[in-house]
Amino acid sequence: MAENNETKEISVEQKLKALHQLQLKVTEIDKIKILRGELPMEVQDLEDEIEGLKTRISNTESEIANITTEIAARKTKIAESTELVKKYTEQIDNVRNSREFDHLSKEIEFQKLEIELAEKNIADFGAAIDRKKSTLEEAKGLLEEKQTMLADKKEELEEIIVETKQDEERLRKEAKDIEAMIEPRLLQAFKRIRKNARNGLAVVSVERDACGGCFNKIPAQRQLDIRSRKKIIVCEHCGRILIDPEMGAEK
Numbered sequence: 551m552a553e554n555n556e557t558k559e560i561s562v563e564q565k566l567k568a569l570h571q572l573q574l575k576v577t578e579i580d581k582i583k584i585l586r587g588e589l590p591m592e593v594q595d596l597e598d599e600i601e602g603l604k605t606r607i608s609n610t611e612s613e614i615a616n617i618t619t620e621i622a623a624r625k626t627k628i629a630e631s632t633e634l635v636k637k638y639t640e641q642i643d644n645v646r647n648s649r650e651f652d653h654l655s656k657e658i659e660f661q662k663l664e665i666e667l668a669e670k671n672i673a674d675f676g677a678a679i680d681r682k683k684s685t686l687e688e689a690k691g692l693l694e695e696k697q698t699m700l701a702d703k704k705e706e707l708e709e710i711i712v713e714t715k716q717d718e719e720r721l722r723k724e725a726k727d728i729e730a731m732i733e734p735r736l737l738q739a740f741k742r743i744r745k746n747a748r749n750g751l752a753v754v755s756v757e758r759d760a761c762g763g764c765f766n767k768i769p770a771q772r773q774l775d776i777r778s779r780k781k782i783i784v785c786e787h788c789g790r791i792l793i794d795p796e797m798g799a800e801k
Contacts, residue, residue, distance in 0.1 A: 560731070563779040566753075566793055567800070568731045569740055573753040574801065575725040580750050582714045582721075589707040596700040603693040610686045614679055621675045624668040631661040631668070736782070743789055753791045755798025762798070764788035 560568075635658050642654045729737055744752035747763065754762035756773055766787040768776070776783050777794045784791055 562781055565732065565736065566779060566782065566797060568728055569736070569753050569791060570793055570797055570800065572725060572728045572732065572740065573751065575721050575728065576744070577750065579718060579721050579725070582718050585714060586707065586710050589703060589710065593700065593703050593707060596696055596703060600693065600696050600700060603689055603696065607686060607689050607693065610682050610689065614682050614686070617675050617679050617682070621672050624671045624675070627668045628665050631664045634661045740791070743791065747788070747790065751790060753793060755793050755795050757795065761785040761788060761790065761792065763790040768792070
């Protein structure tokens with residue numbers, strides 16, 4: 551009964567082989583990601599650009615609408631001032647004294663200045679609208695261009711994903727099966743090393759008396775220890791797990 555409860559202990563050599571096989575699988579997955587290249591990032595960048603352009607277009611359209619409202623207000627002001635000029639001009643013919651005459655003359659002059667100012671405002675606003683309409687058309691053209699580019703990039707990415715999806719799913723399943731054979735502490739160490747490694751290699755073989763990851767020389771005695779497959783040895787320079795060339799050649 552006690553024998554059934556014993557946990558099956560795998561040898562260091564088996565652990566190293568499992569780590570090596572796991573490295574082979576995740577390296578293949580990395581190659582698939584490289585095949586996709588920068589497309590996912592390019593798609594995201596284009597989507598961000600498109601959102602920015604849409605915001606710019608919306609803001610510009612709001613600004614044009616606000617300026618159009620201001621123009622309408624100035625036109626109303628011109629109409630009101632024109633009526634007042636007409637009214638005061640009629641009244642000035644019936645004044646009884648010079649004080650009334652001066653007062654009405656000043657009112658007429660003031661309203662004429664108001665009309666001139668409103669007309670200048672309308673001209674300035676008109677020029678501003680022309681500039682903003684030009685900006686708007688430019689942004690709309692750019693938006694259309696970016697949307698076309700995005701559609702093309704998405705189609706290209708989708709084709710690659712479809713082509714590689716089956717292989718990636720198979721590799722991920724195989725990697726998961728291998729992970730189940732590796733003790734959690736060792737698996738965590740593998741993932742940590744892999745994350746910190748520039749090329750994603752956590753397990754490398756000794757090649758030409760050097761680490762296959764950082765290419766620093768491995769002492770002869772240490773190489774003997776690696777070949778013995780009796781303990782897990784890491785490179786003292788880069789921290790990668792080291793295996794002998796024969797195991798490294800296994801697929």
